[in-house]
Amino acid sequence: MRWTHAGRGRESRGHMKSSLVIFLISFTNLNLLKIYPKDALLFIAASFVNSTGKAIMWPLTTLYVHNIMGKSYGEAGLIVLYQALCSVIGEIVGGNLYYRLGPKLLIAGSFILSASALYGIAFTDSWPAYILCVCLLGFVNGIALPSLNAYVGFRWKEHRRTLYNLMYVCNNFGLSIGAMVGGLIASISFTLTYTFTGTTTLLFAIFLLFFMRVRGGAASNSHPHSSQKTDKKSTVAEEKNPFIMEEAHLDRKSLLKNISIYLFISLGAMFFWFSFSLWSTGIAPYINEKGMDLKFYSLLWTINGFVILFGQPFTAWIKSRFAQTIVRQMFVSAIFSAMAFSFILFFHEQYIYLVLGMILATIGEMLLLPTIPTFFSERTGHYAPFYMGLSGGFSNVGRMIGPLMFGNVYDLWGIIPVIFLGTMSSFAALVMFYIHSNLNKNEEPVHGLSLRAETLGK
Incomplete structure (x- = not known):
């Protein structure tokens, strides 16, 4: 029953968000995008496609395993767990491969492998082959994320703060479209869904191979303050010829010892995603068992979408x-998340209280998610891909364990212990971000590492 609720929760999230798609297209001023370089918008599109593909998978995996493969919901839950675990490994591997392969080969290659996995799912009837394809899909999707984030921070450092926020908004837009399109096509044919997604992913990978460029600016120091301190002649020389930089060896053991820069922010992100999964595997079955229509659960995610789209002035303030x-900003975001779950811990009998809790939690989400890649880009320079992959792995652990623990706790003891567990997790995130903020008050970046010259054209 636990996995049934989780699957239905994710599915309803996609369908209710579909109303936001038309609204966003109608009211967004596209002229605002003209301030960004065209190749930056290309990468925003890549991130959007990646999120859309993930969203198509979320509502369909459980239903596909049960209805098409003829397996139990418990086995479907294990598939979701395997996919999440492979995504954890993929993010860590992706952060390391960035230095060897370069962004172009790594990102385009991950999309090609993702398309292959989707085609494999569409045309196989073998249970072991299906498991292999799903795990491959989770792995390559994990590889793409730190590469996309790192490249944005390197290539467009003067725009990276606003670009990371734009990526965050577009990713949520991708979740809306992906879940909606996936549900509509799946109503016709599951095979058609995976074939369609695989084809669009493959076409986009081919597009990236031909049009993606890595220029000298990607090789320059990624921290704005440090670049101001650099001699102007040296800076001009680097921009004209990025290959003058010395090759550096990536000493992973030394990077891992620098726990103040990555450990507490990564643990904070893990606890954040652990608590946030309460909505899909705690609140969703709670609303269902109270006899309320699932459209009320969908409405919570509609509110989430509206707050993300139109709450930007408030978060800017x-x-x-x-x-x-x-x-x-990370610490303040954790305060909002802790407030949200503390509120619904004491006030969850009335639906309006869940709405207020969702609004507070969404504000916390808006403040946190764009800041993590920004922090690593600004503070760790060209170490950023490694640390982004490591942090992303921690985040996926939270996403992976949260639904499993909340589902079991809900089955055994009901909603109050579930919300209590989510609240404690949000306070754990608050403590982690507090420690992180105190350890990183100095805004000096990490120096001494550059990408190997041969990766710049890849």
Whole structure:
């Protein structure tokens, strides 16, 4: 029953968000995008495609395993767990491969492998082959994320803060379209769904191979303050010829010892995603068992979408008033998340209280998610892909364990212990981000590493 609720929760999230698609297209001023370089918008599109593909998979995996493969919901839950675990490994591997392969080969290659996995799912009737394809899909999707984030931070450092926020909004837009399109096509044919997604992913990978460029600016120092301190002649020389940089060996053991830069932010992100999964595997079955229509659960995610789209001025005010630095912004985001889950712990009998809790949790989400890649880009320079992959792995552990634990706790003891567990996790995230902010008050970046010259054209 636990996995049934989780699957239905994710599916309803996609269908209710579909109303936001038309609204967003109608009211977004596309002229605002003209301030960004065209190749930056290309990468935003890549991130959007990746999120859309993931969203198509979320509502369909459980139903496909049960209805098409003829397996139990418990086995479907294990498939979701395997996919998440492979995504954890993929993010860590992707952060390391960035230095060897370069962004172009790594990102385009991950999309090609993703398309192959989708085709494999569409045309296989073998249970072992299906498991292999799903695990491959999770792995290559994990590889793409740190590469996309790192490249944005390297290539367009003057725009990276706003670009990361734009990526975050577009990713949510991709979740909306992906879940909607996946549900519509799946109503016709599951095979058609995976074939369609595989084809669009493959075409986009081919497009990236021909049009993606890595210029000299990607090789320059990624921290704005440090670049101001650099001699102008040296800077001009680097921009004209990025290959003058010395090749550096990536000493992973030394990077892992620098726990103040990555450990507490990664643990904070893990606890954040652990608590946030409460909505899909705690609140969803709670609303269902209270006899309420599932459209009320869908409405919560509609509210989530509206707050993300139209709450940007409010979060900008919070940043300027209470969170002037990146690390302070993470801490403030954790305060909002802890407030949200503490509120619904005491007030969850009435639906309106769940709505208020969702609004607070969404504000916390908006403040946190764009800041993590920004922090690593600004503070760790060209070490960023390694640390982004490592942090992403921690985040996926939270996404993976949360539904499993919340589902079991709900089956055994009901909603109150579930919300209590989510609240404690949000406070754990608060503590982690507090420690991280205190350890990283100094905004000096890490120096001394550059990408190997041969990767710049890849």
